[in-house]
Amino acid sequence: MTEVYEKIEALLRSLGVKKTELKIYRLLLNRSKAMRITEIQRELGISERSVREHVLSLYKKGILKRTLVQHGWLGYVYTAVSPGEVLESLKKNIIKKISEIERELKGSTNQNGQS
Amino acid sequence: MTEVYEKIEALLRSLGVKKTELKIYRLLLNRSKAMRITEIQRELGISERSVREHVLSLYKKGILKRTLVQHGWLGYVYTAVSPGEVLESLKKNIIKKISEIERELKGSTNQNGQS
Numbered sequence: 001m002t003e004v005y006e007k008i009e010a011l012l013r014s015l016g017v018k019k020t021e022l023k024i025y026r027l028l029l030n031r032s033k034a035m036r037i038t039e040i041q042r043e044l045g046i047s048e049r050s051v052r053e054h055v056l057s058l059y060k061k062g063i064l065k066r067t068l069v070q071h072g073w074l075g076y077v078y079t080a081v082s083p084g085e086v087l088e089s090l091k092k093n094i095i096k097k098i099s100e101i102e103r104e105l106k107g108s109t110n111q112n113g114q115s
Numbered sequence: 116m117t118e119v120y121e122k123i124e125a126l127l128r129s130l131g132v133k134k135t136e137l138k139i140y141r142l143l144l145n146r147s148k149a150m151r152i153t154e155i156q157r158e159l160g161i162s163e164r165s166v167r168e169h170v171l172s173l174y175k176k177g178i179l180k181r182t183l184v185q186h187g188w189l190g191y192v193y194t195a196v197s198p199g200e201v202l203e204s205l206k207k208n209i210i211k212k213i214s215e216i217e218r219e220l221k222g223s224t225n226q227n228g229q230s
Contacts, residue, residue: 004219011216016129084220091213098206101126104119105199 008083015090017061020046021054025063025080034067034077062089123198130205132176135161136169140178140195149182149192177204 009022017025027043028035035043041051055078058064063086066076081089124137132140142158143150150158156166170193173179178201181191196204 002223004216004223007216007219011212014131016131084217087213087217087220091210094209095206097126098202101119101122102199102202104122105202108117108119 005083008087011090012063012086015094017063018054018057020044020050021058021063024051024054025058028064028078028080029083032080034069034079036075036077040078062086062093120198123202126205127178127201130209132178133169133172135159135165136173136178139166139169140173143179143193143195144198147195149184149194151190151192155193177201177208 009026012022012025013019023044024040027040037048037051037055040055041048044051055064059066059078063081064078065081066078069075069077124141127137127140128134138159139155142155152163152166152170155170156163159166170179174181174193178196179193180196181193184190184192
């Protein structure tokens with residue numbers, strides 16, 4: 001793993017991404033193909049329930065993409081979002097979140113006068 | 116505590132600020148005066164060593180300010196940075212950190228060709 005990927009992982013860790021989530025992301029990034037929950041589970045040797053939770057968390061954070069596919073079974077397959085896109089969306093999300101709180105904060109201090 | 120402060124605390128938590136660190140920040144914010152390590156320690160009933168660690172971590176994150184004072188003893192007193200300033204500096208630091216990694220990432224993919 002190159003130094004820049006280590007920095008990305010450290011950043012993701014500091015933003016609350018769990019170690020097992022990073023393992024899943026790294027697996028999907030290295031394979032660069034879509035994988036089902038059961039495939040991820042077999043590769044990493046963790047419970048299906050745990051994989052489902054982590055994958056959902058990664059998807060909500062914009063670190064994984066998912067596609068609904070049907071061959072026999074109907075279900076999602078997951079792919080890694082590229083590190084560049086992950087950084088871009090993290091930056092956008094954090095700026096958005098902080099700016100929202102800043103607006104609320106200004107609203108509340110105006111109501112109560114100078115504080 | 117108002118709703119907006121709860122959101123700020125949730126944001127700080129998601130960025131890796133510990134619960135005890137938040138207690139110290141809240142104490143200093145409510146007192147709105149500079150306090151010494153030993154005063155914080157007495158108020159919160161935690162060990163001096165633990166207060167020192169947490170306060171240093173808060174200072175490094177730009178959540179507390181410190182001033183060197185001398186009356187009899189020579190040492191630092193700590194004050195809370197206002198929530199608005201904390202948000203502003205968090206935003207700046209995160210953008211800076213992500214942008215640095217993005218630059219490195221572009222550098223490394225250029226070296227290796229398209230990836």
